[in-house]
Amino acid sequence: DAMVIQNPRYQVTQFGKPVTLSCSQTLNHNVMYWYQQKSSQAPKLLFHYYDKDFNNEADTPDNFQSRRPNTSFCFLDIRSPGLGDAAMYLCATSRAPGVGETQYFGPGTRLLVL
């Protein structure tokens, strides 16, 4: 089945130690998104790629970066994780950007910062 895969499902890192979360998709979708969801909060869009074009949300901290080396893979890099970055990180894809395009989500990676 075509799907969105996130590895690992749980990631533990230390305060200030860089960490990378990965997402892959077999849907061949053009758009890939990264969301942050803190406990009991709404998922919040950090950034997205439309093909190779990177689109950063205005309030996404500089500590968060992303890479998309090819259509299938997208990475979320947190350069210096703080305690406040502990959250569920959701990757999603869509065929195209825009209203009416369904986003398909992966299961998420839960990040713990010690």
Added chain:
Amino acid sequence: DQQVKQNSPSLSVQEGRISILNCDYTNSMFDYFLWYKKYPAEGPTFLISISSIKDKNEDGRFTVFLNKSAKHLSLHIVPSQPGDSAVYFCAASEGSQGNLIFGKGTKLSVKP
């Protein structure tokens, strides 16, 4: 400030009865609204959507109603089943980018 609000964190309903989940929004420029369903340990999955040019969209047991003047939408599930127990997220989008703005979710429990 939250643009999409789901004011009920949880809802409990008896099997076979109607579940009504509510969502309010503040941005009048939103033109597309979606409901996502999330089971534990899984990502949200798309359930149903509605464009701002409509006031109702139905798909099987699921119906979404949109009241633009009140900036309110609701999801009706009839009849509710235990398998419907999940967290339901309301989301809205605007314009060509279509970025989704989510609510905090409502946890629905359907009791047998």
